[in-house]
Amino acid sequence: MGEFELIRKFFQREQAENPAPGVIQGIGDDCAILALPTAQHLAISVDTLVEGVHFPVGADPELLAERALRTNLSDLAASGASPLWFTLALTLPTVEEDWLRLFSRGLFAAANEYGCVLVGGDTTKGPLTVTVQIMGSVEPHLALRRDGASAGDFVLVTNTIGDGAAALAAIQERIALTDEHRAWLQEKFYRPVPRLKESALLRGIASAALDISDGLLADLGHICHASDVGAVIDVASLPFSAAMQSLNDIEQARAWALGGGDDYELCFTVSPDAMPDLALLIARGELQATIVGELVPGAGVVCELDGELYRPAQQGYQHFS
Amino acid sequence: MGEFELIRKFFQREQAENPAPGVIQGIGDDCAILALPTAQHLAISVDTLVEGVHFPVGADPELLAERALRTNLSDLAASGASPLWFTLALTLPTVEEDWLRLFSRGLFAAANEYGCVLVGGDTTKGPLTVTVQIMGSVEPHLALRRDGASAGDFVLVTNTIGDGAAALAAIQERIALTDEHRAWLQEKFYRPVPRLKESALLRGIASAALDISDGLLADLGHICHASDVGAVIDVASLPFSAAMQSLNDIEQARAWALGGGDDYELCFTVSPDAMPDLALLIARGELQATIVGELVPGAGVVCELDGELYRPAQQGYQHFS
Numbered sequence: 001m002g003e004f005e006l007i008r009k010f011f012q013r014e015q016a017e018n019p020a021p022g023v024i025q026g027i028g029d030d031c032a033i034l035a036l037p038t039a040q041h042l043a044i045s046v047d048t049l050v051e052g053v054h055f056p057v058g059a060d061p062e063l064l065a066e067r068a069l070r071t072n073l074s075d076l077a078a079s080g081a082s083p084l085w086f087t088l089a090l091t092l093p094t095v096e097e098d099w100l101r102l103f104s105r106g107l108f109a110a111a112n113e114y115g116c117v118l119v120g121g122d123t124t125k126g127p128l129t130v131t132v133q134i135m136g137s138v139e140p141h142l143a144l145r146r147d148g149a150s151a152g153d154f155v156l157v158t159n160t161i162g163d164g165a166a167a168l169a170a171i172q173e174r175i176a177l178t179d180e181h182r183a184w185l186q187e188k189f190y191r192p193v194p195r196l197k198e199s200a201l202l203r204g205i206a207s208a209a210l211d212i213s214d215g216l217l218a219d220l221g222h223i224c225h226a227s228d229v230g231a232v233i234d235v236a237s238l239p240f241s242a243a244m245q246s247l248n249d250i251e252q253a254r255a256w257a258l259g260g261g262d263d264y265e266l267c268f269t270v271s272p273d274a275m276p277d278l279a280l281l282i283a284r285g286e287l288q289a290t291i292v293g294e295l296v297p298g299a300g301v302v303c304e305l306d307g308e309l310y311r312p313a314q315q316g317y318q319h320f321s
Numbered sequence: 322m323g324e325f326e327l328i329r330k331f332f333q334r335e336q337a338e339n340p341a342p343g344v345i346q347g348i349g350d351d352c353a354i355l356a357l358p359t360a361q362h363l364a365i366s367v368d369t370l371v372e373g374v375h376f377p378v379g380a381d382p383e384l385l386a387e388r389a390l391r392t393n394l395s396d397l398a399a400s401g402a403s404p405l406w407f408t409l410a411l412t413l414p415t416v417e418e419d420w421l422r423l424f425s426r427g428l429f430a431a432a433n434e435y436g437c438v439l440v441g442g443d444t445t446k447g448p449l450t451v452t453v454q455i456m457g458s459v460e461p462h463l464a465l466r467r468d469g470a471s472a473g474d475f476v477l478v479t480n481t482i483g484d485g486a487a488a489l490a491a492i493q494e495r496i497a498l499t500d501e502h503r504a505w506l507q508e509k510f511y512r513p514v515p516r517l518k519e520s521a522l523l524r525g526i527a528s529a530a531l532d533i534s535d536g537l538l539a540d541l542g543h544i545c546h547a548s549d550v551g552a553v554i555d556v557a558s559l560p561f562s563a564a565m566q567s568l569n570d571i572e573q574a575r576a577w578a579l580g581g582g583d584d585y586e587l588c589f590t591v592s593p594d595a596m597p598d599l600a601l602l603i604a605r606g607e608l609q610a611t612i613v614g615e616l617v618p619g620a621g622v623v624c625e626l627d628g629e630l631y632r633p634a635q636q637g638y639q640h641f642s
Contacts, residue, residue, distance in 0.1 A: 024362055025466060028547070030399035030531050031364040031457075033464045036357055041345055043352040044440070046454065048410045050447030078351035089369045089410070089452045119365070126371030127448040131410045133367065136352075143354045145346060210351050226349070 001095050003123050010104040011088070011118060022084060023119055032119035034085060040137035043081035047072050051128035061099045063190040064130065065106030071213070072134040073114050073194035074264040078211040080144035080203045081136035082196065083116035089131040091124045114194065142203040144268070149208035149227035153269040155293040156278075158198050160241040161216055162253055163188050165260025181243035192264040201287050202268055205277050209268035215259040216292070217312060219267055221301050227269075230298035233258070235305040235312075239290040255313035258303065269295060322416050324444050331425040332409070332439060343405060344440055353440035355406060361458035364402035368393050372449035382420045384511040385451065386427030392534070393455040394435050394515035395585040399532040401465035401524045402457035403517065404437035410452040412445045435515065463524045465589070470529035470548035474590040476614040477599075479519050481562040482537055483574055484509050486581025502564035513585040522608050523589055526598050530589035536580040537613070538633060540588055542622050548590075551619035554579070556626040556633075560611040576634035579624065590616060 001009070012027050025033040036042055049055055049068050069086065076083055088107070092100075111118060116134065167189030169175045170182050177185070195211070202209060208223045216233070224231050238257045247253065268289075270278050281287040303310040322330070333348050346354040357363055370389050372378055390407065397404055409428070413421075432439060437455065488510030490496045491503050498506070516532070523530060529544045537554070545552050559578045568574065589610075591599050602608040624631040 024461075025464065029467050030396040031366045031402060031459075031464075033400065033459060034363040034365065035461070036363060042355040042357055042363065044355065044408065044456075045352045046408045046410050046441060046443050046452075048412055048443045048445045048447075048450075048452070050412055050445050053445065053447050075351045079354065081352060087365065087367045087454060089367050089454075091369055091371055091450060120367060122367050122369045122452070124369045124371050124374065126369075126374050126450065129369075129412060129447065129450055131367075131369070131443070131452045133408060133410075133454050135365075138352075138354060140345075140356070143346065143352075146350050 006095060006100070006123055010100045011121065023117055026117070026119045027121070032085070032087070034119060037137050039140070041140050041143065043076055043079050043136045043138045043143065044133060045072060045075035046131060046133040047075070048129060048131040061103035062106035065103045066110045066191050068130045068132050069107060069110040070192050070194055071264060072132045073116070073196065074192065074211040074213070076134055076136040077195045077199035078144065078209055078266060079138060080142055080199050080209070081138035082200070083114050083134065083136045085117050085119045085135045086111070087133045088118060088121035090121065091126040091129040093126065093128055114196065139203070144199065144202060144206055144209035146208050146210055146223050147226035149223050149229055149269040149295055150271065151229050151295050151297045153207050153271050153295045154275060154291050155220060155231055155233070155267065155269055155295060156289045156291050157212065157216065157239065158195050158266045158287070158289050160239045160244065161212060161263045161265055162238070162244055162257030162260055163241050164262025164264070165256035166244050166247070168262070175247060177243060177246065181246055184241070185243050189262065194264065195266045198266055198287050198289070201281055202266070205270060205274050206268040207271050207274070209266055212263040212265050212267050213261055215261040216267060217258045217301055218261070223267070223269060224295070224299060224301055228299070229295045231293055231295050231301045233293035233301060233303045235303050235310045237290060237292050239292070251313070258312040327416060327421070327444055331421045332442065344438055347438070347440045348442070353406070353408070355440060358458050360461070362461050362464065364397055364400050364457045364459045364464065365454060366393060366396035367452060367454040368396070369450060369452040382424035383427035386424045387431045387512050389451045389453045390428060390431040391513050391515055392585060393453045394437070394517065395513065395532040395534070397455055397457040398516045398520040399465065399530055399587060400459060401463055401520050401530070402459035403521070404435050404455065404457045406438050406440045406456045407432070408454045409439060409442035411442065412447040412450040414447065414449055435517065460524070465520065465523060465527055465530035467529050467531055467544050467547035470544050470550055470590040470616055471592065472550050472616050472618045474528050474592050474616045475596060475612050476541060476552055476554070476588065476590055476616060477610045477612050478533065478537065478560065479516050479587045479608070479610050481560045481565065482533060482584045482586055483559070483565055483578030483581055484562050485583025485585070486577035487565050487568070489583065496568060498564060498567065502567050505562070506564050510583065515585065516587045519587055519608050519610070522602055523587070526591060526595050527589040528592050528595070530587055533584040533586050533588050534582055536582040537588060538579045538622055539582070544588070544590060545616070545620060545622055549620070550616045552614055552616050552622045554614035554622060554624045556624050556631045558611060558613050572634070579633040
């Protein structure tokens with residue numbers, strides 16, 4: 001199968017069935033030509049997943065594709081942007097139709113769920129690598145950034161954290177769980193929910209935001225660095241899922257929440273002035289979020305437990321470190 | 322060196338020195354936030370280069386980076402778009418500072434020459450792979466497409482073709498050349514000139530266009546397929562460089578021009594009505610282009626020489642074929 005036939009067979013068909021707003025010219029020309037909604041800014045992010053580094057050899061192609069797109073959508077959520085389009089650069093060692101069929105199914109399932117459209121890409125021969133570039137729109141001046149936080153702001157996270165690391169432990173059979181908890185964690189790991197709904201609510205309320213991919217400590221550290229502030233995390237306040245709580249190992253749960261990564265929840269900051277608006281959203285059940293600390297003058301992130309300095313067991317994840 | 326330090330050291334510095342129009346937020350956040358010029362469409366294209374497939378192991382990192390960006394800019398030219406921004410997804414087996422310094426130098430040399438700005442990316446560990454996504458702006462309704470051609474249109478190419486394949490033969494020492502011709506071909510191969518100037522002149526004149534990356538036969542075939550027409554190439558009219566002519570092997574020159582690829586010249590079509598406008602541009606020396614054939618009712622591309630059917634020696638390049 002040639003490159004062009006491969007694209008037509010697995011990546012172009014569903015495009016034609018769902019022509020999307022703003023796609024003047026999609027797959028199949030030198031460039032995609034796209035019309036951004038009037039008076040909006042473009043938000044873009046790119047992520048690469050390499051076999052044997054970011055996912056194991058032999059990983060389920062359908063879940064791989066879902067995960068690749070969903071984690072990229074999480075970057076849009078972190079910026080307060082709404083999904084529009086994406087491109088896919090796919091490097092394959094060989095053309096296996098079964099693999100491509102599953103990969104394509106996962107990709108379009110996630111794309112359709114979040115209303116973003118494949119507009120272009122490149123297929124090449126080589127070691128299995130998946131690079132997704134996501135594009136979205138964001139209202140000028142309402143993008144969520146990392147550098148808008150101030151000392152005195154509250155630090156919050158959406159939903160529960162540490163589940164990404166717990167899921168990995170469950171998949172690798174390092175922990176014992178009920179079937180229900182195991183299934184919940186695996187779903188969260190393979191099909192993370194980009195917090196786009198929450199992100200839309202936080203525009204105009206959060207002073208800074210990002211998504212937790214490297215662990216709360218490392219990611220909150222990015223906000224602190226960009227905003228030139230320090231942070232104190234109250235370890236006792238970290239929100240854990242029922243699956244995490246069922247393990248009855250609070251130290252492990254804290255280590256995963258602080259340093260585990262792969263959570264794709266939002267970490268965001270809110271000034272005292274904006275807290276009433278946020279509290280109303282939480283009280284109405286429109287947003288699930290927990291205060292886990294506050295920003296202070298200075299630099300770096302420290303953890304406290306019962307008023308004492310707390311030393312976390314695990315640092316955030318970095319490639320090449 | 323960690324991922325973040327790597328980005329700061331090699332990819333963020335020159336960004337800060339050259340803040341670009343439209344870059345609301347560049348490298349270092351979850352998304353880049355970009356403002357497209359008012360009432361323009363976005364043009365995007367993505368290309369991956371894999372070590373051992375698209376470039377040899379041990380290739381000069383500076384030339385590799387230049388080539389990666391320039392070939393992507395050529396896709397913008399093929400669409401009649403003007404460069405604005407790009408992202409870089411770079412997968413590296415190890416962090417070698419000397420390699421990164423050279424790669425970064427080549428990347429920013431090409432970026433500065435064509436006025437496009439690195440706005441984001443991803444660095445990962447794995448087999449050496451370079452994925453560039455280029456973004457530009459294009460006036461609505463003036464994008465050059467593949468599907469606008471009609472039977473009766475003339476087929477033209479800019480400058481000379483076949484040089485990409487000749488350069489590869491020279492680099493692999495399969496042909497004998499003067500030093501001057503060898504240097505000219507190598508420069509054209511490693512630092513192809515994206516035909517942005519020509520492309521801007523062709524907006525509103527060309528009925529269809531693309532850049533020649535897979536060979537004239539294959540690429541003109543894309544225009545024919547998209548526009549539902551056939552084409553006849555007059556082999557005697559193919560324009561060759563002085564370096565190609567110096568080889569005194571007309572059959573080899575034709576084979577390279579028709580099937581060699583890597584030329585990054587524009588192939589475009591012009592209706593008889595628009596030919597006077599184009600001829601004026603050529604006569605004024607603003608554009609160098611040659612009529613190499615015409616479009617006919619039907620499908621597919623055939624070659625003629627002295628009124629007889631001509632069978633080219635080499636087909637276009639396709640991955641996975």
